[in-house]
Amino acid sequence: MNHRSVPPRLRSLFTQAGPPLLAVFISFLAVWHAQRPVTTAVAASGPSPTATSTQSPISTLTPSPTASPTASATVLASNTPTPTVTNTPTETQTPTITPTIYYEYVPLNARKTYPSSVFGVEMFNVVPGGYLNLVKSSNTYWLRLNGLLWSSVQPTQGGGLQWGNVASLEAQLLEARKANLQTILVVRSTPSWAQLVPGFACGPMKSQYFDDFGSFMAQAVARYSGPPYYVRHFEIWNEPDVDPNIIGSPTEPYGCWGDNSDPYYGGRYYGQMLKVVYPMIKAVAPNVQVLNGGVLMHCDPRIDPVGCKPSKFLEGILVAGAKNSFDIVGFHGYDYYNPTFDTFGNPGWASGKFNNEPNGVLRPVFVSKLGYIKGLLASFGIPNKPIFNTEGALICGGALDPPGGPGCEANDTSPFELMKAAYVAQLYAAAIGEKLVGNIYFSVSGWRNSGLAYPGGVPRPAYFAYEFSQQMLWDSSLVRKVTEYSKVTGYEFNRSAGSSLWVVWATDGSTKNITLPFTPTAIWDISGNPVGVTGTSVTLSVAPYYIEKP
Numbered sequence: 001m002n003h004r005s006v007p008p009r010l011r012s013l014f015t016q017a018g019p020p021l022l023a024v025f026i027s028f029l030a031v032w033h034a035q036r037p038v039t040t041a042v043a044a045s046g047p048s049p050t051a052t053s054t055q056s057p058i059s060t061l062t063p064s065p066t067a068s069p070t071a072s073a074t075v076l077a078s079n080t081p082t083p084t085v086t087n088t089p090t091e092t093q094t095p096t097i098t099p100t101i102y103y104e105y106v107p108l109n110a111r112k113t114y115p116s117s118v119f120g121v122e123m124f125n126v127v128p129g130g131y132l133n134l135v136k137s138s139n140t141y142w143l144r145l146n147g148l149l150w151s152s153v154q155p156t157q158g159g160g161l162q163w164g165n166v167a168s169l170e171a172q173l174l175e176a177r178k179a180n181l182q183t184i185l186v187v188r189s190t191p192s193w194a195q196l197v198p199g200f201a202c203g204p205m206k207s208q209y210f211d212d213f214g215s216f217m218a219q220a221v222a223r224y225s226g227p228p229y230y231v232r233h234f235e236i237w238n239e240p241d242v243d244p245n246i247i248g249s250p251t252e253p254y255g256c257w258g259d260n261s262d263p264y265y266g267g268r269y270y271g272q273m274l275k276v277v278y279p280m281i282k283a284v285a286p287n288v289q290v291l292n293g294g295v296l297m298h299c300d301p302r303i304d305p306v307g308c309k310p311s312k313f314l315e316g317i318l319v320a321g322a323k324n325s326f327d328i329v330g331f332h333g334y335d336y337y338n339p340t341f342d343t344f345g346n347p348g349w350a351s352g353k354f355n356n357e358p359n360g361v362l363r364p365v366f367v368s369k370l371g372y373i374k375g376l377l378a379s380f381g382i383p384n385k386p387i388f389n390t391e392g393a394l395i396c397g398g399a400l401d402p403p404g405g406p407g408c409e410a411n412d413t414s415p416f417e418l419m420k421a422a423y424v425a426q427l428y429a430a431a432i433g434e435k436l437v438g439n440i441y442f443s444v445s446g447w448r449n450s451g452l453a454y455p456g457g458v459p460r461p462a463y464f465a466y467e468f469s470q471q472m473l474w475d476s477s478l479v480r481k482v483t484e485y486s487k488v489t490g491y492e493f494n495r496s497a498g499s500s501l502w503v504v505w506a507t508d509g510s511t512k513n514i515t516l517p518f519t520p521t522a523i524w525d526i527s528g529n530p531v532g533v534t535g536t537s538v539t540l541s542v543a544p545y546y547i548e549k550p
Contacts, residue, residue, distance in 0.1 A: 130457015
């Protein structure tokens with residue numbers, strides 16, 4: 001196998017690796033997506049250089065005092081008590097939908113058939129050039145686009161659908177198709193005439209307009225699932241588990257269906273919507289796949305069941321009886337880099353080593369979140385429901401910090417960029433090892449220093465790690481988890497050519513010497529550079545090794 005050659009300086013630079021949770025969540029969400037780029041715009045060059053640097057993942061900024069919605073978004077399952085709900089009309093409009101001919105999917109031309117490719121990215125603007133060239137050259141499978149705005153297409157009730165208002169998005173969908181990418185299209189943004197929380201496009205529609213949204217979704221799916229777009233996956237909103245009272249702007253690219261007055265944080269209302277909309281989608285295109293809006297799940301509800309109410313949103317969807325009203329569970333998993341210790345973690349999930357915890361394990365937080373989700377699904381009788389991490393990355397610095405600030409320096413040899421490359425290799429090995437449908441890296445150009453590429457599409461070390469991971473693992477299947485070594489983790493995979501591969505790394509930030517039960521035929525680092533084989537002894541760091549088993 002020929003492996004990509006990369007600069008020698010990337011070869012061996014990895015020798016080292018409060019308050020109640022609800023209050024933490026509120027403070028964090030106040031700036032979680034501040035100045036976050038939107039899909040249909042060119043990626044932003046960065047916030048104001050006068051912003052205060054913040055290395056902690058938990059912001060100390062307070063929520064915007066102007067965000068004061070006037071309605072609660074609580075519709076409950078029939079077997080639960082019903083609190084007072086305001087501004088929720090009771091009459092239901094049922095529009096007539098004329099079934100549209102369903103275009104059966106035509107396989108993408110000139111595309112390798114990947115048996116279980118998890119490799120995907122998000123882009124803010126899919127146009128020919130540097131960023132898209134990198135995505136194509138890496139043989140990426142999934143592309144996530146956020147997104148199609150209901151409010152743009154149907155700005156007035158009964159005024160028809162104005163598809164010309166999303167011409168830019170449709171041009172991007174065509175570029176994605178030409179690039180042989182499988183698009184996940186996020187659909188969001190409630191028009192003003194349907195808003196439950198007036199002024200908040202990121203929030204839910206009134207229940208009387210569930211059918212209107214279902215009609216819109218049916219027509220959108222009919223339009224985009226066939227030629228020339230061939231979109232097969234639709235995600236209903238993005239991060240809906242946020243209360244509108246604590247967001248920075250009512251037009252944020254994430255959702256605000258959250259309801260702090262509800263024990264399930266608004267998840268039941270969202271589930272009631274899915275139960276109306278999902279059958280309307282399937283009536284038009286039965287083979288398309290519907291994802292719930294990827295939930296942020298900022299904290300672990302098993303650690304603090306009372307203070308971590310936002311992470312009960314997914315459970316609320318299931319409590320509402322909507323377990324069969326979406327096909328794939330979507331969630332998000334971000335880790336935070338701490339330049340003081342050159343480590344990463346997610347304190348809300350007691351995951352990793354953000355504060356250099358002695359017993360912390362350096363692995364992506366999604367593994368911890370996945371354990372919670374699987375347990376939840378099993379408790380509702382759907383243990384085999386597919387799961388997709390629709391946003392994940394290693395981020396550094398505060399949401400308002402300028403890019404490449406102190407501790408997050410953007411150059412090929414900075415500790416953060418090298419740790420990010422190690423993280424990417426861990427992320428995709430774990431995604432396959434934990435049997436996710438896919439994993440979307442957020443993003444190619446970056447947000448809070450997460451990018452795979454520098455401005456203009458110049459690859460960062462993390463891109464080479466992503467590309468090589470795809471090259472080594474695209475046809476792999478899990479054999480087992482590697483657990484027999486202290487403070488070492490990883491996975492053993494089979495590949496279609498008949499060979500086996502270990503992907504393993506040290507989990508405590510130091511180096512670990514292990515003795516393999518076999519003599520490797522080859523070893524590569526995360527960038528594809530060969531590592532000398534010296535019998536059965538291998539020294540591991542936080543950056544995984546790919547070890548070929550005879």
